[in-house]
Amino acid sequence: MTHQNIGYVKTLAAWSFAGLLLFNAGQAVATTYQAPVNPGDSVLEQYPNGDSKVTITQDETLLDVALRYTLGQTEIVKLNPKIDRWLIKKGEVVRLPNRRVLPNTPRNGITLNIAEFRMYYYPPGNKGAVVSFAHGIGRQDWKTPLGTTKVIRKIKDPTWNPPESIRREHAAMGDPLPAVVPPGPHNPLGTRALYLNLPGEYRIHGTDVDKIFGIGMQITHGCVRMYPTDVEELYDIVPVGTPVHIVKQPIKVGWLNNVLYVEAHPDLEGEDLGQAQRYAIALDLIRKATNEEMPDIDQKALNQALVDLDGEPVAVYERFGGSSSSTASAGLMPPSAPASAVAPAVGSAPAPVVPAAPVSTQTPAPALPPAPDNLQPNAMSLPAPNPVPAPPVPNPVPVAPMPTPVPVAPMPSPAPTPGKGSPGGYYRPVFR
Numbered sequence: 001m002t003h004q005n006i007g008y009v010k011t012l013a014a015w016s017f018a019g020l021l022l023f024n025a026g027q028a029v030a031t032t033y034q035a036p037v038n039p040g041d042s043v044l045e046q047y048p049n050g051d052s053k054v055t056i057t058q059d060e061t062l063l064d065v066a067l068r069y070t071l072g073q074t075e076i077v078k079l080n081p082k083i084d085r086w087l088i089k090k091g092e093v094v095r096l097p098n099r100r101v102l103p104n105t106p107r108n109g110i111t112l113n114i115a116e117f118r119m120y121y122y123p124p125g126n127k128g129a130v131v132s133f134a135h136g137i138g139r140q141d142w143k144t145p146l147g148t149t150k151v152i153r154k155i156k157d158p159t160w161n162p163p164e165s166i167r168r169e170h171a172a173m174g175d176p177l178p179a180v181v182p183p184g185p186h187n188p189l190g191t192r193a194l195y196l197n198l199p200g201e202y203r204i205h206g207t208d209v210d211k212i213f214g215i216g217m218q219i220t221h222g223c224v225r226m227y228p229t230d231v232e233e234l235y236d237i238v239p240v241g242t243p244v245h246i247v248k249q250p251i252k253v254g255w256l257n258n259v260l261y262v263e264a265h266p267d268l269e270g271e272d273l274g275q276a277q278r279y280a281i282a283l284d285l286i287r288k289a290t291n292e293e294m295p296d297i298d299q300k301a302l303n304q305a306l307v308d309l310d311g312e313p314v315a316v317y318e319r320f321g322g323s324s325s326s327t328a329s330a331g332l333m334p335p336s337a338p339a340s341a342v343a344p345a346v347g348s349a350p351a352p353v354v355p356a357a358p359v360s361t362q363t364p365a366p367a368l369p370p371a372p373d374n375l376q377p378n379a380m381s382l383p384a385p386n387p388v389p390a391p392p393v394p395n396p397v398p399v400a401p402m403p404t405p406v407p408v409a410p411m412p413s414p415a416p417t418p419g420k421g422s423p424g425g426y427y428r429p430v431f432r
Helices: 003-025 062-068 073-081 162-171 209-214 228-237 275-291 299-308
Strands: 029-032 043-045 052-053 093-094 098-100 111-114 118-122 128-133 148-154 192-195 203-205 218-220 243-247 249-256 261-266 314-320 323-325
Touching: 029 043, 043 203, 043 249, 062 073, 098 249, 098 261, 128 228, 192 228, 209 314, 249 275, 261 275, 261 299, 275 299, 275 314, 299 314
Parallel strands: 111 243
Antiparallel strands: 029 128, 043 098, 052 093, 111 118, 118 128, 148 192, 148 243, 192 203, 249 261, 261 314, 314 323
């Protein structure tokens, strides 16, 4: 067996073992938030005191923690970039999300924001609550469709009939699938399935024991995959006919107690938004939220949020008594701040950002007064003596022009570090 094959087997074994640990170690519980009290606010808060960190009481994986707090893998890894996802030592501190900006969708039914691998459900009988779940989405080559649809039927312990295209794919990989996969622990649909009114049998469904660690990642053939207990809870509380809004909003803004927050998420696989385009989208959303063309925002906080892309809302603006003021004005703006910014369509090339011409700050030298004329004698005075010639006026010293300010380059997006701590740094098998 080659070293490459040995590494492949070890990777599969580690992932399967992690999946079993997660399945047995704890059960995910949906997070229920209280809707904001102030009309117009759209930021949910789980820990009002701001303390969203936990101390680990035993050696475990970061995915164990994700399951315990119904978080996805991508989400918890981005919040804890310096922690090894496969081994957390007892006593280590893990950061959890505290706030969430609600997606810009109607506040009814289900909203799936695939950019953050998260679902929001607005229970019709409880207007003051928002129930949130983590979920997985379609791979780069099997995208989850966007748009508004509805739940048309629900099935408990569903049978899976793999489409011919998926069976061919698995056969080519040496992993043939049967024509029918019966209910059971290895059925990739899990124990519950909510079918959507979309062509192609798209569903919100559970998962099998082998792939439980993939929640919060791009792992499916387009369906939305949830933790087992989460999908069972959703199944029980969501009636047939419930509207479902599927959106992709990697950057969101929202108010909470007169403070405007920005929440930013990384690109999905196969996409490259770019720092300048992220800034343009964020600025356009901020302008709309504040109703100001050039709001005085905290540039440093905004830039950092667009670099970290950890999904944690960051305060960038505050309004006082009907007027608005920034929480801070430190920081550097990117070289271009477009007057308007529209989120690009999927697959479109990023619009070029043309730097604005720098404004000259050179101050012209003050003009020297003209040399006085020779004094004229007064008609009532004695004859004047011969006039004394005025001293020559020295040539003015030329003033050196002020240098043209150099535009500040935008902060680059950090490249992922290869290895276990990066989603691209380990082998990812193909999932059903």
